[in-house]
Amino acid sequence: MTHALGTNPFSVYFSLNNGLSDTAPSLKRHLSNMKGMYADGKAQAAMLEGGDPLLYEFYDLGVKESEGSLAFGTSIVYPGKVGDEYYMTKGHYHTIRDTAEVYYCIGGRGFMLMENEAGDWIGEPFTPGKAVYVPGGYAHRSINTGTEPLITFYVFRSDAGHDYGSIETKGFRKIVVERDGAPAIIDNPHWT
Ligand SMILES: O=P(O)(O)OC[C@H]1O[C@](O)(CO)[C@@H](O)[C@@H]1O
Numbered sequence: 001m002t003h004a005l006g007t008n009p010f011s012v013y014f015s016l017n018n019g020l021s022d023t024a025p026s027l028k029r030h031l032s033n034m035k036g037m038y039a040d041g042k043a044q045a046a047m048l049e050g051g052d053p054l055l056y057e058f059y060d061l062g063v064k065e066s067e068g069s070l071a072f073g074t075s076i077v078y079p080g081k082v083g084d085e086y087y088m089t090k091g092h093y094h095t096i097r098d099t100a101e102v103y104y105c106i107g108g109r110g111f112m113l114m115e116n117e118a119g120d121w122i123g124e125p126f127t128p129g130k131a132v133y134v135p136g137g138y139a140h141r142s143i144n145t146g147t148e149p150l151i152t153f154y155v156f157r158s159d160a161g162h163d164y165g166s167i168e169t170k171g172f173r174k175i176v177v178e179r180d181g182a183p184a185i186i187d188n189p190h191w192t
């Protein structure tokens with residue numbers, strides 16, 4: 001008899017060096033999967049002429065979706081920029097809005113950018129050893145501002161769902177760019 005993943009105890013390996021697992025395939029997001037998400041659309045189009053770099057990868061182990069189950073895995077955002085905007089995840093709300101998520105930074109540097117529908121926002125720094133709590137109701141996006149892969153481990157209620165709605169059309173209120181050689185959180189020029 002087979003059971004859905006999460007019905008029985010199990011364990012999975014994730015490397016502390018590169019965040020990767022040898023027991024499950026990762027999901028990969030390339031530059032071409034991020035159309036319209038970077039503020040500098042021209043820089044993105046120009047980069048795509050030369051190739052389609054891998055921006056980030058993460059694991060979805062397929063734990064059964066239920067109120068009492070937890071989805072978990074690593075997320076690895078590679079270093080780089082589109083124009084002056086750092087590589088980042090798409091970012092999402094949870095479909096079940098009032099569900100939180102925890103990210104634990106294993107390696108690299110960056111921010112967890114969060115905002116809610118009331119307009120509150122914060123960029124919480126990621127450094128190795130730091131755990132970031134994303135409360136329910138907050139859209140969240142990981143951004144790598146360093147020179148090494150940004151590796152985090154996440155856990156959230158497995159039936160929470162990913163809701164991209166307003167992020168795919170408007171983006172976040174803020175973007176993270178390089179200014180004078182250092183990361184800066186500035187207004188998104190395309191956010192209305
Ligand atoms: O499309 P997005 O916003 O990157 O969503 C997928 C993300 O969801 C997670 O699996 C956990 O919420 C992240 O690790 C991953 O980046």
Ligand SMILES: [Fe+2]
Nearest residue numbers: 094101140156
């Ligand atoms: Fe999430």
